[in-house]
Amino acid sequence: MKRLLLGTTAISVLALSPIANANTTIELQRFFGACDAEYGSSIDVSAAVGECGIITTLVNKFEADNPGIDVKVTTVEWPGYDQLNAQLASRSAPDVVSMHYSAMSDYQSRGLLVPLDSLLKEQGIQATDFTDAAISSVTKEDKIYALPFDNWTMLFHVNTNLMKQAGLIDKNDNPVLPTNRDELFAQGQQFKNATQQPYLIQISANETAAYARIFYTLMMQQDSKFFADPSRIDLSGEDAKAALTLMKEIVNKGLSSQNLDYPAAVSAFANGNGGIAVNGTWLIGSYDAQSKEANNALSDGYRVFPVPQFFSQKDATYADGHGWVVPRGDRSDEKMAAIGKLFKFLYDNDYEWARTGHLPTVKKVITSNEFTSLPHRSDIAKITKTGQALPAEVLRQFAIQDILGEELGSAVNGNKSIDDALKTAQYRINDLLENI
Amino acid sequence: MAESYRRSRWSNGLFVVPYLSVFLTLLVFPLGWGIWLSLNKVDLFGGERFIGLKNYARVLSDPIFGQAVKNTVIFVGVSVPTLVILGLFLALALNKTTKGSSFLRGVFFASSILSVTIVTLIWRIVFIPNDGLMSLIFNYFGWQPIGFLSTQGWSLFSVGVATVWWCIGLPMMLFLAALQQIPKDLYEAAALDNATRWRVLTRITLPSIKSTIMLVAVIQVVMQFQLFGQAQLMTNGGPAGSSRPIVMYIYEVGFLRWDIGMGAAASQILFLIILCAAMLQYWISTRKEEADA
Known part of the structure; x- marks a missing residue:
């Protein structure tokens, strides 16, 4: 009996150990497809191809670089706004969500998005770092409501x-x-x-x-x-x-x-x-x-x-373009700091995302040699002006x-x-x- | 006064409390709330404002809703008789105790356990142009391929085929259960009278299972009026809204346009349509029974 009690206690302690570790968990909800079979454990971002491959490895790499932060990814069928609407209506929205610039006004006008000015500032990211097209798409009433990720x-x-x-x-x-x-x-x-x-x-x-x-x-x-x-x-x-x-x-x-x-x-x-x-x-x-x-x-x-x-x-x-938004909700300072780190990581890796074919939103990436030397970019360069x-x-x-x-x-x-x-x-x- | 009545206590009612609480919470309350929402101008995130019956007026004057009702009625009108007749045919064919028929019962019921996503994926592979099964068959015979999912008329037909394939298991099983309840001596008596197979079917089998036929028909009418997933995933309601059912209209108004009040009004109208269709069917069948008696 004593052995049984000890065994049960040990199992309970083991089961509760993740709580004791208390990693900060970011719930990230995105479209771009699912490809865990190919990229589920990969952290080699430069080897990944396509939207799904690159975003999956980017998140894996972020987790590997930040051992105290777990990113729990939910992949939704494009564009995923039905789920988000239901989550927002039931006050159970995830922490970070992929969103089209064209959909952002709907949510911002109802006060459903968190302004990100201070969060980006804390990470050393300035509005002037982004292209005019990108930053103007995510700025509403003089506040930034998304990390602009690309234009397409x-x-x-x-x-x-x-x-x-x-x-x-x-x-x-x-x-x-x-x-x-x-x-x-x-x-x-x-x-x-x-x-x-x-x-x-x-x-x-x-x-x-x-x-x-x-x-x-x-x-x-x-x-x-x-x-x-x-x-x-x-x-x-x-x-x-x-x-x-x-x-x-x-x-x-x-x-x-x-x-x-x-x-x-x-x-x-x-x-x-x-x-x-x-x-x-x-x-x-x-x-x-x-x-x-x-x-x-x-x-x-x-x-x-x-x-x-x-x-x-x-x-x-x-x-149009894709950005990352933070839906309305109660979050601890630790979680907001972790989201800030994730956004900084995504900002730093805008070039990797641009390998999908999307146009980068970070000015220094657009003018960088590594981006301009990517295949086909000179053929489509004018869309930065005509978009x-x-x-x-x-x-x-x-x-x-x-x-x-x-x-x-x-x-x-x-x-x-x-x-x-x-x-x-x-x-x-x-x-x-x-x-x- | 009967003994059982004298011994009854109000506390006996507690036995139904668990069911009643679930029924009230999950059915009556949402129904009442839905009716209240339909009388308000409200979106997904609140902001209710009472507007009376305006949402109903908007729904009923919307030609897209009219088209969705027409599509759904055609769909129910074709798919329900098909499910009843095909289900009955399969049940009659498999109402044997051989290993083969047991295996085939499992095969025909297997599709019912699949989710709508899997069902539509399978039928998409059948119907898509270029590499789809139907396209390969048409090309083999040198026929002009048909855009099953993108041609007016064919799109609703394709959704119907997938639906019948998906839903056939339940009617078949209900008919099988009913067939096995028919007393064997009726068939023995018919055999002694040299009754033909057709006479046995029409004079013994069908009259014996008519209550099950009615049950299957009512269940299927209620289910098929709620067509949604297949149409959304296979055709997205197109082309030109020709395969958009009422539930998809409700979804689009409520979730894409965020107009929950109007979506709720359309839901109440659908509720009334289903109720009327099921009651009409029940009334016709009971009236016929009374006339027979």
Whole structure:
């Protein structure tokens, strides 16, 4: 009996030992996918590839460098705001959350985010350390509400092996890309005739974001002020019609892949099933790594460029970014200090994150040799100047994106007329904004 | 006065307290709270303001809600009879004591234990273009591939196929249990009378399990009106909202738009629709029974 009692006590003490150790635990919730099988225990950040690989190893490295701090990571399905909303509503939000700049105003305007000015200052991080685009995206009412981590946009990922086959390579070995709408259709047809593959690989099924992002880009290229009043969208002009008509014509002329959802579109380009993938900055690292391997569709045949300018008014492209926020909640000074250390670590490793293909937010990284010498960065450098976001005062940008994408998709795929789709989108979005 | 009644004490009611407390906490209270929220302008994080029936007016005048109701009614109208007929057919075919039928019962029930995520992943692999199973079959025969998940009409059909595959286990098991309750002597008497298989089915089997048929139908109507996960994961309600069910509309309004008041109003309307559909079914069946009697 005595032995049993001693044994039970020993087990209880062992079970409670983590409490006795009292490491500070940061609960971090993020999207970017799960890849524990490959990177779960890796701390070699420079060897990691892709968003998931790099952020996983970054967190592992931070834990290894800071033995007193545990980071408990919860990976959520993109974009993860449903979970966050439920957590905030039940006052059980995690300590650190990945968030798009475009979603930040919703939370900040309801007082759901903690201002980070003093936390960043304590770590020696200044607002002036970040690019103007990044810091202005996370600054609301003169306070900083996120650690800006990157800027991203949609790009033209080009399979130059297929472009060569289609005769769309110039004498300097650069792919020939369209500079206006007529060239787009002519080159697309030339590509299709030569390769029997679609010119563009676009995400068109089970998806709304891709439609909305391209539409925003085409509207911005016409210098359209469709959110002149942040509480109303105006899609009644010729600019909206011209943008949607172009999107529809690309599909009608058979120049785009059809019925592909996001994963299918990513793998279709990787498998050489089309010339140009219209997808985000985040794929540069993965496609570039694939192009350096032998015997695949992208071997020595991958380049990437900004979305060409199809309207003469303005060279612009829709851009957004990812930041790290601290949701409202009671936290000890030790925990806030640990979060500060984590943010400093992420700030210091902005270059590593930029290897994904995203644009760095830290000025000194953008101008550093190691960043500028990364492959393809000179080809997309101009998006730091042409990238443009929706006005920060526009609330519910994700819900707007869903409504807009659904209606645009209906028109592009022939389920609605262009006029009907734009009219319905405007009505639904304005109904949403009027009732916030 | 009966002995049992005279011996009854108020304290006997304590036996139902555990169930009653769970019922009140998890069902009655949320229902009441939901009704209260539907009468308020409120988002996910508070700020309640009483606005009467305005949320109901907004929901009922929203063409997207009308489309979601239509989609859901079509879905229930097709999937429930399919589940009942297919479940009954499987139960009749597997109502034997052989090893093979036991194995097949397990096989057909196995899909029911999977989560909606796994089910939709499996059916996504079947329906996606290029590398999907259906695409490979269509290409093999030289047919033009169909965008099952991205074409109007086909998208709701595809969600229905995945749903029937996922949900068929429960109806089959309920029918099997009912079939095994039918007295064997009825079949022996029918055999002595040289009754045909069809006559046995229509005069003995089906009348004997009609209460189970009604139970399965009511359960499935209630379940299928709550279609959500399959539609969200396979088609995201598209294209053009043609596979958006009512629950997905509620989710979008409540969680994406943060308009909890309007979402709660749509929930109450869904509650009424389900209640009416189940009551109508029950009323039709009991009226028929009374007429037969």
